[in-house]
Amino acid sequence: MNIDSVDFFYASMPEVTLEADGSQDALLVRVTAGGHIGWGECEASPLTSIAAFVTPRSHGVCQPVADSVLGERIDSPADILRIARNVGRNSMDLLQAGHTWSGIEIALWDLLGKAKEQPVWQLLGYERTYAKLPYASMLMGDTPQGTLDRARLARANGFRAVKFGWGSYGTGTAADDADHVAAAREGLGDDAQLLIDAGQIWGDDVEAAAARLEALEKAHATWLEEPFLPHAYVAHSQLAGRARTVGIAGGEGAHTVHMATNLIDYGGVRFIQVDAARIGGIGASKAVADHAVQRGVTYVNHTFTSHLALSASMQPYAGLADHRICEYPVEPKPVALAISSNHILLDENGEVRAPDAPGLGIDVDLAGLVPYLRHVEISIDHERVYTSPDVPHRVSEVV
Amino acid sequence: MNIDSVDFFYASMPEVTLEADGSQDALLVRVTAGGHIGWGECEASPLTSIAAFVTPRSHGVCQPVADSVLGERIDSPADILRIARNVGRNSMDLLQAGHTWSGIEIALWDLLGKAKEQPVWQLLGYERTYAKLPYASMLMGDTPQGTLDRARLARANGFRAVKFGWGSYGTGTAADDADHVAAAREGLGDDAQLLIDAGQIWGDDVEAAAARLEALEKAHATWLEEPFLPHAYVAHSQLAGRARTVGIAGGEGAHTVHMATNLIDYGGVRFIQVDAARIGGIGASKAVADHAVQRGVTYVNHTFTSHLALSASMQPYAGLADHRICEYPVEPKPVALAISSNHILLDENGEVRAPDAPGLGIDVDLAGLVPYLRHVEISIDHERVYTSPDVPHRVSEVV
Numbered sequence: 001m002n003i004d005s006v007d008f009f010y011a012s013m014p015e016v017t018l019e020a021d022g023s024q025d026a027l028l029v030r031v032t033a034g035g036h037i038g039w040g041e042c043e044a045s046p047l048t049s050i051a052a053f054v055t056p057r058s059h060g061v062c063q064p065v066a067d068s069v070l071g072e073r074i075d076s077p078a079d080i081l082r083i084a085r086n087v088g089r090n091s092m093d094l095l096q097a098g099h100t101w102s103g104i105e106i107a108l109w110d111l112l113g114k115a116k117e118q119p120v121w122q123l124l125g126y127e128r129t130y131a132k133l134p135y136a137s138m139l140m141g142d143t144p145q146g147t148l149d150r151a152r153l154a155r156a157n158g159f160r161a162v163k164f165g166w167g168s169y170g171t172g173t174a175a176d177d178a179d180h181v182a183a184a185r186e187g188l189g190d191d192a193q194l195l196i197d198a199g200q201i202w203g204d205d206v207e208a209a210a211a212r213l214e215a216l217e218k219a220h221a222t223w224l225e226e227p228f229l230p231h232a233y234v235a236h237s238q239l240a241g242r243a244r245t246v247g248i249a250g251g252e253g254a255h256t257v258h259m260a261t262n263l264i265d266y267g268g269v270r271f272i273q274v275d276a277a278r279i280g281g282i283g284a285s286k287a288v289a290d291h292a293v294q295r296g297v298t299y300v301n302h303t304f305t306s307h308l309a310l311s312a313s314m315q316p317y318a319g320l321a322d323h324r325i326c327e328y329p330v331e332p333k334p335v336a337l338a339i340s341s342n343h344i345l346l347d348e349n350g351e352v353r354a355p356d357a358p359g360l361g362i363d364v365d366l367a368g369l370v371p372y373l374r375h376v377e378i379s380i381d382h383e384r385v386y387t388s389p390d391v392p393h394r395v396s397e398v399v
Numbered sequence: 400m401n402i403d404s405v406d407f408f409y410a411s412m413p414e415v416t417l418e419a420d421g422s423q424d425a426l427l428v429r430v431t432a433g434g435h436i437g438w439g440e441c442e443a444s445p446l447t448s449i450a451a452f453v454t455p456r457s458h459g460v461c462q463p464v465a466d467s468v469l470g471e472r473i474d475s476p477a478d479i480l481r482i483a484r485n486v487g488r489n490s491m492d493l494l495q496a497g498h499t500w501s502g503i504e505i506a507l508w509d510l511l512g513k514a515k516e517q518p519v520w521q522l523l524g525y526e527r528t529y530a531k532l533p534y535a536s537m538l539m540g541d542t543p544q545g546t547l548d549r550a551r552l553a554r555a556n557g558f559r560a561v562k563f564g565w566g567s568y569g570t571g572t573a574a575d576d577a578d579h580v581a582a583a584r585e586g587l588g589d590d591a592q593l594l595i596d597a598g599q600i601w602g603d604d605v606e607a608a609a610a611r612l613e614a615l616e617k618a619h620a621t622w623l624e625e626p627f628l629p630h631a632y633v634a635h636s637q638l639a640g641r642a643r644t645v646g647i648a649g650g651e652g653a654h655t656v657h658m659a660t661n662l663i664d665y666g667g668v669r670f671i672q673v674d675a676a677r678i679g680g681i682g683a684s685k686a687v688a689d690h691a692v693q694r695g696v697t698y699v700n701h702t703f704t705s706h707l708a709l710s711a712s713m714q715p716y717a718g719l720a721d722h723r724i725c726e727y728p729v730e731p732k733p734v735a736l737a738i739s740s741n742h743i744l745l746d747e748n749g750e751v752r753a754p755d756a757p758g759l760g761i762d763v764d765l766a767g768l769v770p771y772l773r774h775v776e777i778s779i780d781h782e783r784v785y786t787s788p789d790v791p792h793r794v795s796e797v798v
Contacts, residue, residue, distance in 0.1 A: 014469065018459040022492070025457050044457040051450035052495070056773075058424050058443040060417040061598070085602075092599065093421070094444045094453070095654055097678075098494035115428065137410065141537075199460070200491065203484075229487075231657035255494055258603070258630030266665055278494075306683045374455075377572070377778040380446070 001034025001115070003072050006104055007389045008053070010046040011335050011372040020139065020166040020199065022304040023329060023336035029103035029362065031111055033074050038111025039364045041309045042103030043277035045096075049103070050376060054386045056084050057394035063099045077123055080108050080283055087306040088280075098280055105281025105311045106360070113359030120312075123353050124286050126319025133350035135161035135195060135237075136393040137304065138230040140169045144183035151187025154330070158350045161325060162188055165197025165225065170212075178215030185219035193325070195249075197225040204232040209239050216246045222325075223249040230254060234266030239384035247271055251288075253280050261289040264297050273327070275302040276313045285316035292323075299323045305332065306339040311360040314331030314344075326352060334370040341365040366391065400433025400514070402471050405503060406788045407452070409445040410734050410771040415773075419565040419598065420704040422735035426655050428502035430510055437510025438773065440708045440738075441502030442676035443571025447658065448502070449775060451495035451542060453785045461492040464499045477520055478506050479682055487679075487716045497654040497679055504680025505759070507712045518714075520753050523685050525718025530750035533727030534560035534594060536703065537569045553775025555728070557749045559792035560724060561587055564624065566572075569611075584618040592647075592724070594625040602633040604792030608610050610639050615645045622648040622670050630655065635666030641790035646670055647681065651701035652685075663696050672726070674701040675712045684715035691722075698722045703762040704731065705738040710759040713743075717753035725751060734771040740764040 012025035027046035032333045039312050044047045053065045067084040073079055084105060091097035094118025121129055136159040141147035141220045147164060154162040161192040169177055185194055196216060209227040210219045216224055224246050228235045239250045247270030254260040255278050258328030263269050272292050292299040300321065301313035310329065317323045328346075329336065337343070341363045344352050370391055378386040411424035426445035430437045441448045450465045467485040483504060490496035508519045520528055535558040540546035547564060553561040563583050568576055584593055595615060601607040608626040615623055623645050627634045629652030629742065637796055639647045646669030653659040654677050662668050671691050675684045691698040700712035709728065716722045727745075728735065736742070740762045743751050754760025768792055777785040 006669075012455070012457075016456050016458065018456075018462075020459045022461070025455075043492070044461045045451070045454050046457070046496075047777070047784075048447060048450045048493060048495050051447045052444070054413070055444050055446040057415050057417075058411075058445070059415065060419045062421070089599075092652070093423070093442070094676075095498050096447050098650050099494050151664050151670040180648060200488075229655070229657060231655050231661060233661060246544075253491070256628070256630050258628060259633070262630060262632060262661070262665075266661075278492075326743075345731045375778075375780050377776075378446070379774075379776040379783075381774050382776075387447075 001074055002070035003031060003033045003070055003074055005032045006066065006069060007292045008050050009366070010050065010228045010374045010376055012374055012386065013333050013335050013372070017178055021333065025279050026305055026335060027103060028339060031107040032106060033111055034115065036115045038107040038109070038114065038359065039308055039362070040106030040110060040312065041306060042099050042101040043275055043305060043309065047376060049098050049100040050386060051378065051398045054378065056380065058093065063090040063091055064324040064351040065097050065188060067103055074108060074112065076113065077283070080105060082278060084283060096145060097278055099278055102277045102279065102281045104283050105283060108277060109282045110359035117358045119354065119356055119358060120282060120315040121318035124315060127184065129354045129355050130133060130321045131349065132314065133161055133324050134326050134338055134346060135159065135163050135193065135329055137163045139166045140167035140180055140332065142167065144179040144221030148179045148183040148187040151184045155192060156189060160350055161193035161195065163195035163197055164377045166199045169196070170198045170201030174211040178350040179211055180222065181215045181219045194219060194221045195223050195225065196221050198227045200226050200229055202227050202237040203214050204228050206235050206238045210242050213243055213246060221246050223247045225249040226252070230259065233262055233266040236263065236269060238336070249273055249300070256280065257284050258325060259286045261291045262280035264291060264295050269297065271298045273300045273302045274316070276316065277309050282312055282315050285313070289316045289320065294321065300325055301327050303327050306336045308339055308360060308362045308364060310344055311355055311362045314354040328352060338368045338372060339364060341368065400473055402430060402432045402469055402473055404410045404431045405465065405468060406766070407449050407767065408791040409449065409773045409775055410768050411773055411789065412442045412732050412734050412771070413428060420732065422731040423735060424703055425738060426502060428506045429736060430503060430506040432510055433514065435514045437506040437508070437511050437513065437758065439502040439505030439509060439542050439711065440493045440676050440705060441498050442674055442708065443705060446498040447495050448774060449635035449785060450501040451493055453777065455779065460785045462489040462490060464466065464490055464496050468503055473507055473511065473678060474594045475684065476511065480579055483679060485681060487631065498677055501676045501678065501680045508681045509758035515524060516750055516754055516757045518753065518757060519681060519759055526755045529720045530748065530752050531713065531725035531749045532560055532723050533745060534558065534592065535563050536562045536726055536731040537729065539563045539566035539579055540673045540765050541566065543578040546579045547582040549584040550583045552647050552648060554587055554591060557745060559749055560592035560594065560598055562594035565598045569597045569600030573610040576611055580614045580618045580620065590674065592621045593618060594624065595620050597626045599628055601626050603627050603634040607633050609641050611646065612642055615641060620645050622646045624648040624672070625651065629658065632665035633662055635662065635668060639667030648672055648699070655679065656683050660690045663690060663694050669698065670697045670699050672701045673715070675715065676708050681711055681714050683711070688715045690721065699724055700726050702726050703728055705735045707738055707759060707761045707763060708752055713753040727751060737767045738763060739772060740767065
C-alpha cells in the first residue's frame, strides 16, 4: 500500500500559560494508506511543524517533509526506515523536519500494526511486554512545604516513584534546593523513588550543578535530570564523574538518534530519556534503546502529553524487562486526555503496560477533540498552501 | 534603545530546483531600534522560520521567538548575548528557533555596528582584519571531464582554492570518485587547494568514507567535508584517526555552539565550518572561533547565499590571521546577488576581507529584491497572525 494522505490536527487549551506543562497543546497526525488509518503526535509547536510539512522547497536538501512522505510505499517496518532516511536527507537543512516527521513516523507504525493486526512492540521484534513502574511528574512546590504536600499526594494516589522539577529548582541557592529535595523525600517516605528534574537550568555550568549533588545523594535521589543543555556532553560527563549514588539523566531534547547515543557515549548519563515525538519516532527510539542495552544504560520514555504519545513512547522498550521506570503524565490538561477515548491506566500493582491491541492500541477520539481544535491557514503569494482539515466532515468519514 | 520591530522578507527564484544550491531562496530579516536599522539572514526554509517567530506558545519553554525579542533593550553586545540566552531557554522545545534567531541576531550586530559607527568585527574585539583566501564552491561534474573543465574555469576566474562536491560524489564506487578527484586536481594544477565535499552522503558508515581516503591523499586534497551526519561524532573521530594528510571538515549543520565544539572535541575535525545564519548568529560563531583557536583547529565560514550572509559569516574570524580560507559564493542565483547593492569582491591578490564600513557594511537593496519577494499570510482560527510586510510602502520608509 501507499501513503494516501497526511493530515494534521492542532488542538490546544483555550488559554496556554507559561507553565512548563507540555500538555497544553498537541499536534495530532493522521495518516491513511490502503484503507487503514494510523495516528501519531508531534511534540511541539504545532504551527511550526505544520509549516515544515508544507513549506516551499529551498533547495535539493531543504525540501518540505511532505515531498518525502506522500505517495510512498508502506508495507513493512523497512519502509518506515527508508522514508525516515529520505526525510533526513531531503530535509537536511530544515531544522524542524525532525519534529514533524516524528508524529508521521508514529502514525505509520500505528497504521502498519493495524493493517497487520499486531501491536507495534511486536513489529519491533519484542515477544512480550513487561510491566513498567510509572512515575508521577510534578512541578516543584513554591515552598518546601508545598513540595512535601505534593509528594504525599502522589503517594496517596498510588505512585511509587515521583519526579519533581522546574519551578524554583536551580534558580536560587543550593541550600534552597536542598530544602526542597529533603522535603520531597520526607513526603514520599523511604520506599519510593525520588527523581529530580533541573530542566537545563545550569546551561553548561558544572560547578552550579555539582553544588546540588550532596543533597540529592543524602535524599537517595535516583537521578538528576537535564542539568545542562542537550548538546553539553563535556559538562554532563564531568558531573557524572563527580556523582556517586545519583545517576545523571537526559535526552528528551534529542532530535536525532546520534544526539541520544552521544549523551550515553560522551555524556556518561545513566538514564537515557527519549521522546518518540521528537527524536524521529518509534524506530529512532528503538535504535536508542538497543544502544542503551548494549551500554548498560537505562532507557526511559519522555512523555508529558496524551496517552497516544504515551503508548508510542512505551513501545521502543516495552519488551525490556530491566528497564522498569516510565514517565506517566499524571496531571495532563483536558485537551491531552480528550485525544483518546481509552487510556493506559495503572493496574492493581500500580504498574502500566504498552497495550496489546493492534498498532498503538489507542482509540483517537476526533469528535471529543473538536472543542479544542484550531484552524490554520497558510498562503503564499495569495495561494493557499495549507488549510486545516474540515473536521465535522472528516469525523463522519472516520466513524 | 529597544527593539521596535522585526520584519521578514522571503525572496526566491521563480523556480526552485532540486539542485544542492542554497542560493535559490533567502529569508532576510530587518530589525529596527532607536531609529537604526539592521539586516540579517536566516538559512533556510523561510516559511518554517517565519512560523517559529509567530507560532502560538505551546508552554513556558516552547514560546515563539518573537516573545523573547520584541521590546528588548539593545545597547551593547552583552544585550545580544542576553537575548540569545532568553531565546534558547524560552524556545527550548521549538526546534526551528535556532535558525530563526540566527537571522535576527545577525541583524542586531549590524544595527549595533551602525549605531556605534563600528564594523561588527571591531565590536567582537578584533583590532584589524586579515585577508582571506576565497574558495569557489562548485558542484562535481557529471563526468570526470566535466569536473576537470570546471576546475580549469575556476582557476581562470582567479581562484586559488576550489571545492567540489555533491552531484554523484559518494553515490557510486570509490573508483568513480577517485576519477573525479584526480580530474579536479588535474584541472586545478598543483598550486591550488583542492577541497572535497561529501554532503553527509555516508551517514555514519566509516568504511565507505575510508575507502575514499587514498584517492584524496594522492590528489593532496586539503579536506574531506561532511562525510557523515552532523551528530555522528564517533564516525568522524574514527575516520579522522585513519586519515593522514587530508583533514576532516564539518560543522555547517550545527545549530548550537556545542554542536560545533563537540565536532572539534569528539569528532576530531581539523576544519570547523560554521554557518552564522544557522548556529545562532555572529556571537555564537565567535564562540566557536575562540574554541577552535584554543584547540588548534582551523575556523572556516559556511556561506552559499548572499553577500550579506557572507559578511556576517566572515566577522567571527575576520581578525584571525592564521585562519585563511573562506567559502565564497561563486555562482549564486540572481536573487542572492539582488539582496545587496554592494558586494565583497576579490582584490588584486584574489583575496577578500570583511568590510570596514559600520555594521556588516552591506547595503541591502529592498527595491532590487521586489521581483523576488513572496507574500506570506498565516491565520489561526481565522485571525491573521502573520502577513509579509507591505514592501513598496516600507521601501519608501527605508529610503
